[in-house]
Amino acid sequence: MQAVIDKIIQETDSVKRFFLKPKSDQEFRFLPGQFITIRLQDSERSYSIANPPNDSGLIELCIVLNPGGKVTPLLWKMEPGNTIEISEALGSMVLPETWEKDFCFICTGTGVAPFRSMIGHLLKSGKLKHNVYLVFGNRYDKDILYKAEFEAWDMQYERFHFIPVLSREEDAKRKGYVHAVYEEIFTDKRDAHFYVCGWEAMCKEARHRLKAMGYNRKQYTFEQYDG
Numbered sequence: 001m002q003a004v005i006d007k008i009i010q011e012t013d014s015v016k017r018f019f020l021k022p023k024s025d026q027e028f029r030f031l032p033g034q035f036i037t038i039r040l041q042d043s044e045r046s047y048s049i050a051n052p053p054n055d056s057g058l059i060e061l062c063i064v065l066n067p068g069g070k071v072t073p074l075l076w077k078m079e080p081g082n083t084i085e086i087s088e089a090l091g092s093m094v095l096p097e098t099w100e101k102d103f104c105f106i107c108t109g110t111g112v113a114p115f116r117s118m119i120g121h122l123l124k125s126g127k128l129k130h131n132v133y134l135v136f137g138n139r140y141d142k143d144i145l146y147k148a149e150f151e152a153w154d155m156q157y158e159r160f161h162f163i164p165v166l167s168r169e170e171d172a173k174r175k176g177y178v179h180a181v182y183e184e185i186f187t188d189k190r191d192a193h194f195y196v197c198g199w200e201a202m203c204k205e206a207r208h209r210l211k212a213m214g215y216n217r218k219q220y221t222f223e224q225y226d227g
């Protein structure tokens with residue numbers, strides 16, 4: 001299907017938000033957490049949908065430039081009004097039907113995209129009875145995507161806990177990596193569902209640590225951006 005680029009926002013030095021309007025007679029349907037693929041010059045790449053289902057008809061992508069890559073440099077040349085080829089919504093990293101335990105979302109960089117969609121959906125449903133943690137790793141404070149929005153949600157919703165972790169910021173409130181944070185929150189090993197999204201090294205480490213904490217395969221879901 002074709003989609004028109006409606007708007008592009010340069011979010012940080014290396015990340016852009018793309019707002020796409022699918023050209024279809026029917027409504028573009030997706031579940032929070034799903035992704036689409038983009039086809040550009042015979043290459044295909046997947047991108048998580050970063051906004052929750054909404055009435056605008058727009059889908060939002062949050063993409064980091066890989067300067068030596070094949071597709072992102074082409075996307076960086078795109079402008080509003082251009083048309084691209086996209087797939088329908090794909091992927092099985094979605095929310096369960098019932099929400100009966102804490103959710104812990106663990107990510108780095110643009111790995112936050114599907115979680116913004118899922119958490120936005122959870123919070124706005126008004127049905128949340130358990131805690132939702134977003135443990136979000138970045139190098140510097142300036143790299144934190146959607147920072148103002150997550151901080152506002154943290155203030156507004158008692159059950160939402162936004163926990164940024166910075167690996168290189170000198171005076172960070174929490175310095176280091178995501179792993180020590182969820183290990184600390186869940187020291188009691190209470191029942192929870194963990195969602196992990198990002199690049200290979202972080203996902204691998206999280207899988208190893210969650211297993212060591214005693215959580216089983218049904219309690220965590222991964223979306224790995226590479227490999």
Ligand SMILES: Cc1cc2nc3c(=O)[nH]c(=O)nc-3n(C[C@H](O)[C@H](O)[C@H](O)COP(=O)(O)OP(=O)(O)OC[C@H]3O[C@@H](n4cnc5c(N)ncnc54)[C@H](O)[C@@H]3O)c2cc1C
Nearest residue numbers: 045046047048062063064066069070071072110113225226
């Ligand atoms: C299900 C799914 C959802 C995805 N969602 C997003 C998303 O929402 N936002 C997003 O930015 N990307 C996302 N990706 C990654 C995306 O599909 C591309 O891999 C990425 O944009 C690089 O494409 P490229 O053609 O520019 O680079 P390629 O030519 O594919 O890059 C070559 C190599 O660089 C590595 N690489 C590229 N970028 C990085 C990086 N930032 N850190 C570490 N290694 C990297 C790749 O692993 C690959 O080995 C997703 C991937 C999957 C599988």
